[in-house]
Amino acid sequence: MIESHRKNFDTDNLNDLIDLWLNEIRLHKSDADGPNSFRNPDNMAGQMLLLFLGGTDPTSNTLRWGSQYLVRYPKVQDRIHREIDTVVGRNRLPKLDDKLNLPYTQAVIEELHRIISLFPLAAFHVAGDTTTFRGYTIPKNSVVISNLYAVMHSPEIWGDPEEFRPERFLDDKGNCRGTDEVIPFGIGRRMCLGEALATQELFIFFTHLLHQFKFEKTSEDAPMPTLKPIDGVVTHPEKYKLRAIKRD
Template structure:
């Protein structure tokens, strides 16, 4: 997979009419998408995403989440809404320039729609791959769902347009409007074409919300099922950080078991089981096989993450597998949750920061338990889609003294 995904001839994007309708024509081919990625990365660097200076923004949102959970005082709760709100607020602050209160119905609706998008898209749905239009209820529901997201984003863009000041660029939308002002394109395939702006912002939200929030949900549910793992993390945090402050990114090298927890979650849940499908840009030969131009190239990440030959006991949740004999963290090449090559996840650096800070902060402050001794354990049966979601589960969030 690593070899194939770094071959530029196997890294093109498919021209699926449904997805082009939603995300715009600039998402159709690599020659269109490449400049957009470069611009998006420039925006990310401008606001410090992935750099150490962005830690404060994530930590601030984490403290809001901690307060919300502390206010529950141990009552039964499904954490879906809390995680969705906290994670989406981080990308919202960068893209829209605002964060939403946890009680705000707008952010509730937006995150619900993003989750529903992945459910309706499915994992490897046939209509994505075939070069013909297949009418289906799922496709119509997907378009209706995503049109509501686009309407929300377009409202945000219009508000920014009304208040636009090229000398005061506060967020990604401002930078995008300025880019269009300076380099407007009439090419419908360009990200600088105004009609493509909302769709590409939609993609940023998809990549930056449901993925991380779902990993947090799976994580807390696995911790409920594995209290000894949770106890070991608590001991590690208390020894390295103490009880008088929250963990920081600077503590990460000294918290190998939290890193191992995150790596094991990436492996066992295989959040995007078939990765993002690629298309052969030209006829090419790979390891003796001829792959014709426009062939769909699918990476079965789930098969790698659950290979008995690689892991021995792939169905066991065992973070220790990522620690060496000295207790240091090591992540093997077979764990590739963000992909590789030029189409690697745009938000990888942000996601890695978020997962470490959220897990370290939450486990510094809380213990996650069943609501009662007789309550069932969280199910490991996934809700399948483009992303694998955990089944809803109520647990108790207990404040650590």
């Protein structure tokens, strides 16, 4: 893709991020190869790869997890269907403007983020300077790891962290309330830059799928999903076959 952009590069028509990056390299050619410059082809290729991975893997894995949880918790799925049908109807697909009017659906997505803890240790960071935090000295250049899983599964915060209970995010009026302890995209100033895009992307895909389909086991005798994670940098669900039944 980068090579194709180079061949068709036009300074008067910068169409996307690759064009903008190529233009930065052109404008700052003198330091493009410097060891500390972001304006170099290798860095550009690496960042494009991260954008593709970050824009596909988290959303697809959350949807895989979500479909298995909905099979395991059919009453949750039924309630989502009722809410979407009431607010959106059957004649169009959900859109971002519907989000505030779909509080239970939002609560389910929040609970999915919390319970699956997709990036349990987030991205590793490095301390820019020596600092002291709660009595601990963190030397400069130390690798700092955020244990997101511990926060999103803390009994002190949630009471019953291993229970899938979307209602925990609904207030007395039935509105979805956010909480500082749901941190699937990391914390601090160096949290995931794609949070806003990923949040919107997940909402659209999730609501479109639930608007159009009902998820069930392949047969009455089929086992339920185990919901056991495959641990790694990203927690993947185990492979599971299910039925996606078209809704009227």
